[in-house]
Amino acid sequence: MHQRSISHVDINHERLIESLHRTGINIRHLGFVLLKTTTRAGRAILLTEMVARVIKNGCKNAFRDQSLLFSSRDKIQQIILNQLNLITDTNSTNHLSFWTTQLHALLKTKWVINFLEYSL
Numbered sequence: 001m002h003q004r005s006i007s008h009v010d011i012n013h014e015r016l017i018e019s020l021h022r023t024g025i026n027i028r029h030l031g032f033v034l035l036k037t038t039t040r041a042g043r044a045i046l047l048t049e050m051v052a053r054v055i056k057n058g059c060k061n062a063f064r065d066q067s068l069l070f071s072s073r074d075k076i077q078q079i080i081l082n083q084l085n086l087i088t089d090t091n092s093t094n095h096l097s098f099w100t101t102q103l104h105a106l107l108k109t110k111w112v113i114n115f116l117e118y119s120l
Contacts, residue, residue, distance in 0.1 A: 016049055027053075031111025054106045059083045 017027060025033060030053075034046045062079050089095045 016045060028111075031107075034111075050107060050111060051103065054103065054110060055083070055087060057110075058086075058106070 020027065020030075020033065030046060030050050034043060034050070037043050037046060059080070062083060063076070066075065066079055085092065086094055086098050
């Protein structure tokens with residue numbers, strides 16, 4: 001991959017994607033940008049964006065998997081509720097597994113980075 005200077009990229013939540021695109025960096029390279037970012041705040045923003053994208057893709061996959069079987073509004077709402085519970089229900093063992101194991105694997109798969117060795 002051609003190495004571009006990313007030190008001038010304005011890393012904030014509101015304009016992150018716009019700033020990356022403006023400098024010619026595709027979103028699929030967020031993992032590389034994360035590794036090259038030197039500020040704690042910048043790394044936190046990038047990691048938050050990456051986690052949000054993985055969760056969004058999980059919802060899309062759940063819809064896709066269930067779309068042939070269920071089409072009612074109630075079923076769609078149940079899929080959304082299940083996904084929200086997965087990421088927010090701290091009393092669930094699935095929640096713990098998601099944040100400690102599954103999320104790491106999803107991030108590593110999507111951005112090819114070993115997050116178990118990465119720290120903010």
